[in-house]
Amino acid sequence: MFSLARSARAIARIIPKRTYAAPAAAGSEELQLSLSSPSAAYYSNTVVKQVDVPTLAGTVGILANHVPTLGVLKPGVVQVTELDGTTQKLFVTSGTLSMNIDGTVQVLAEEAIKVEEIDEAKARSELDSANRKAAEGGSEVERAEAQIRAEVAEALVKAVTGQA
Known part of the structure; x- marks a missing residue:
C-alpha cells in the first residue's frame, strides 16, 4: 500500500x-x-x-x-x-x-x-436589468444566468469608468 x-x-x-x-x-x-x-x-x-x-x-x-x-x-x-x-x-x-x-x-x-468602444449607458442598463432578474427569483438556472450577466455587466461598467 x-x-x-x-x-x-x-x-x-x-x-x-x-x-x-x-x-x-x-x-x-x-x-x-x-x-x-x-x-x-x-x-x-x-x-x-x-x-x-x-x-x-x-x-x-x-x-x-x-x-x-x-x-x-x-x-x-x-x-x-x-x-x-x-x-x-x-x-x-x-x-x-x-x-x-x-x-x-x-x-x-x-x-x-x-x-x-464600450457604451457606458448600455453597460449600466444591462447591469440594472441583470440585477433585477437575479432578484426576481425564478428557477435556479435563471438566477445563475442573471448573476453571470450581472458580473459581466459590472465588470464592463468598471472598465469604462476606469475602476478595473
Missing part, C-alpha cells in the same frame, strides 16, 4: 522540474503576444513589453521569461503595454491564458472589445 508522500515523491521524479520560460527568440528578451476572440485578432505574435490579465486567481502580470502558466480568464480588462510604453486596454468576458515554455503568451477570449 502506497502512502501519499511516497506517491508524491514518485510523481516528482517523473515530472520535469518547473522552470522559467525560454526567450521566444534565442538570446532575446521578448514577449510575443497573441490575443484573439472568435470575432477578431488583436495581437498575432506581436512583441510587447508586458500583459496584465484578469484571471480567476487574480490579475497576472506577464513579462518576458515568465514562468509557464495556465489560467482561466474572468470578466475584466487585459492591459497590454507596448514596447514604446503605450497601453492598449481590452475588455474580455472569459477565456484562457497560456504562458508557454517558448516565451510566447496566448490570451484566447470568448468575447473581447476595446475599452474605448
Whole structure:
C-alpha cells in the first residue's frame, strides 16, 4: 500500500522540474503576444513589453521569461503595454491564458472589445436589468444566468469608468 508522500515523491521524479520560460527568440528578451476572440485578432505574435490579465486567481502580470502558466480568464480588462510604453486596454468576458515554455503568451477570449468602444449607458442598463432578474427569483438556472450577466455587466461598467 502506497502512502501519499511516497506517491508524491514518485510523481516528482517523473515530472520535469518547473522552470522559467525560454526567450521566444534565442538570446532575446521578448514577449510575443497573441490575443484573439472568435470575432477578431488583436495581437498575432506581436512583441510587447508586458500583459496584465484578469484571471480567476487574480490579475497576472506577464513579462518576458515568465514562468509557464495556465489560467482561466474572468470578466475584466487585459492591459497590454507596448514596447514604446503605450497601453492598449481590452475588455474580455472569459477565456484562457497560456504562458508557454517558448516565451510566447496566448490570451484566447470568448468575447473581447476595446475599452474605448464600450457604451457606458448600455453597460449600466444591462447591469440594472441583470440585477433585477437575479432578484426576481425564478428557477435556479435563471438566477445563475442573471448573476453571470450581472458580473459581466459590472465588470464592463468598471472598465469604462476606469475602476478595473
